[in-house]
Amino acid sequence: MRSPQPHRSGGDTQQHFQSTVSVQKLKRFNSLILVFRFAAFCFSLASAVFMLTNSRGSDSLHWYNFDAFRYVVAANAIVAIYSLFEMAASVWEISRNATLFPEICQVWFDFGHDQVFAYLLLSANTAGTELARTLKDTCTDNKAFCVQSDIAIVLGFAGNWTRMSKEASNGDHNSAAKAPPTPSPLRFSKFFQSNMRILITGGAGFIGSHLVDRLMENEKNEVIVADNYFTGSKDNLKKWIGHPRFELIRHDVTEPLLVEVDQIYHLACPASPIFYKYNPVKTIKTNVIGTLNMLGLAKRVGARILLTSTSEVYGDPLIHPQNESYWGNVNPIGVRSCYDEGKRVAETLMFDYHRQHGIEIRIARIFNTYGPRMNIDDGRVVSNFIAQAIRNEPLTVQAPGTQTRSFCYVSDMVSKKLSGALNDGRRFKLS
Numbered sequence: 059m060r061s062p063q064p065h066r067s068g069g070d071t072q073q074h075f076q077s078t079v080s081v082q083k084l085k086r087f088n089s090l091i092l093v094f095r096f097a098a099f100c101f102s103l104a105s106a107v108f109m110l111t112n113s114r115g116s117d118s119l120h121w122y123n124f125d126a127f128r129y130v131v132a133a134n135a136i137v138a139i140y141s142l143f144e145m146a147a148s149v150w151e152i153s154r155n156a157t158l159f160p161e162i163c164q165v166w167f168d169f170g171h172d173q174v175f176a177y178l179l180l181s182a183n184t185a186g187t188e189l190a191r192t193l194k195d196t197c198t199d200n201k202a203f204c205v206q207s208d209i210a211i212v213l214g215f216a217g218n219w220t221r222m223s224k225e226a227s228n229g230d231h232n233s234a235a236k237a238p239p240t241p242s243p244l245r246f247s248k249f250f251q252s253n254m255r256i257l258i259t260g261g262a263g264f265i266g267s268h269l270v271d272r273l274m275e276n277e278k279n280e281v282i283v284a285d286n287y288f289t290g291s292k293d294n295l296k297k298w299i300g301h302p303r304f305e306l307i308r309h310d311v312t313e314p315l316l317v318e319v320d321q322i323y324h325l326a327c328p329a330s331p332i333f334y335k336y337n338p339v340k341t342i343k344t345n346v347i348g349t350l351n352m353l354g355l356a357k358r359v360g361a362r363i364l365l366t367s368t369s370e371v372y373g374d375p376l377i378h379p380q381n382e383s384y385w386g387n388v389n390p391i392g393v394r395s396c397y398d399e400g401k402r403v404a405e406t407l408m409f410d411y412h413r414q415h416g417i418e419i420r421i422a423r424i425f426n427t428y429g430p431r432m433n434i435d436d437g438r439v440v441s442n443f444i445a446q447a448i449r450n451e452p453l454t455v456q457a458p459g460t461q462t463r464s465f466c467y468v469s470d471m472v473s474k475k476l477s478g479a480l481n482d483g484r485r486f487k488l489s
């Protein structure tokens with residue numbers, strides 16, 4: 059018998075700590091810290107070099123003849139070396155969108171010791187200033203120490219101020235997200251890291267079956283398809299039926315599904331207007347209840363989840379081309395609303411589960427996709443043109459004839475957009 063399936067991460071081979079602030083805020087915050095650390099590095103290095111090189115002729119006294127000045131050089135050198143290490147950590151954090159330590163230690167790492175170093179420089183400079191005063195005839199640069207002390211303290215306080223503003227932004231629950239569900243310790247074992255159990259809802263459909271083909275190419279993947287065959291067909295998957303790494307379940311996503319998986323590709327939903335308008339109540343149930351069920355599953359097993367959304371979330375857009383910051387112009391009571399609004403609610407649920415429960419999510423807003431296994435009767439432009447061409451009929455262009463569409467070939471959609479989306483390091487992504 060197979061042992062129970064532990065929760066496993068995506069393709070990441072290394073686990074990074076994640077902050078509770080949003081990815082963009084974390085990036086901005088880490089960049090600001092990098093600037094502070096760079097300033098601290100330049101400043102302490104310059105001070106140390108200045109002390110080491112500043113002598114007044116061979117017979118005059120040197121810095122190393124005085125304890126206090128030796129202390130100043132040592133304090134600056136320590137801060138310079140440590141700042142260098144911290145800069146490398148910042149660059150790593152920015153590139154990975156992650157934090158080096160769990161959040162509570164991270165605050166200490168970011169700022170606690172900055173304060174300690176500020177006071178180290180302050181005490182060294184106080185000692186230096188005091189000594190410089192007693193050496194009035196020999197040394198007239200005593201003000202330099204005061205300036206350096208002031209800058210050190212300002213940098214320390216600037217760090218603390220940034221920390222406070224970060225904490226304030228954490229209180230903003232619009233952008234904050236919980237940490238992901240705690241994975242099983244087995245997740246990090248070698249065997250489970252390299253093997254992935256993947257659920258694809260709607261996997262018997264057009265895009266879903268191509269996604270199955272793609273994911274089955276990797277022999278470390280086990281693929282489970284759950285489909286009610288409303289618009290999909292077993293025929294699309296016939297080459298995999300009976301394969302030891304493949305399982306096909308007749309299941310309607312409006313009912314809960316209990317399986318142990320690491321990743322969920324949630325595609326189940328009729329995509330063609332002919333089919334989604336055929337039973338609009340069922341369509342909206344599939345989008346809302348189906349997505350809730352899949353998110354519940356993702357939460358229970360700690361799986362990452364991808365939703366295939368649609369360009370139709372923009373409705374009748376007023377901006378061309380649409381970018382992700384455009385929120386759309388959607389009719390909530392029209393005959394297409396079961397699909398448009400259903401997908402919009404599904405996106406909302408994805409983000410709410412992400413913020414409230416820390417689920418790692420991806421959303422792909424797909425535009426017109428075409429290719430083999432498309433349903434010839436689905437009423438969309440590419441299948442219409444091809445069907446008419448095969449029948450030697452004139453191609454119908456709907457009025458006014460000026461409309462534009464973007465098209466993507468299904469293998470590009472699956473290979474570039476979908477199949478790798480759950481394996482990159484981001485906690486949520488909209489594309």
Ligand SMILES: NC(=O)c1ccc[n+]([C@@H]2O[C@H](COP(=O)([O-])OP(=O)(O)OC[C@H]3O[C@@H](n4cnc5c(N)ncnc54)[C@H](O)[C@@H]3O)[C@@H](O)[C@H]2O)c1
Pocket residue numbers: 259260261262263264265266284285286287288289290291309310311312324325326327328329330344348366367368369423424425426427428
């Ligand atoms: N094809 C496109 O151009 C396009 C564009 C935008 C978005 N999308 C999205 O991509 C996804 C897949 O689209 P497609 O073109 O492969 O459509 P499709 O109709 O070929 O596939 C959908 C699959 O979901 C299954 N399904 C429907 N309702 C279900 C339910 N309640 N429970 C279980 N299974 C159910 C169907 O049987 C079918 O196998 C959909 O979510 C769709 O909204 C597709």
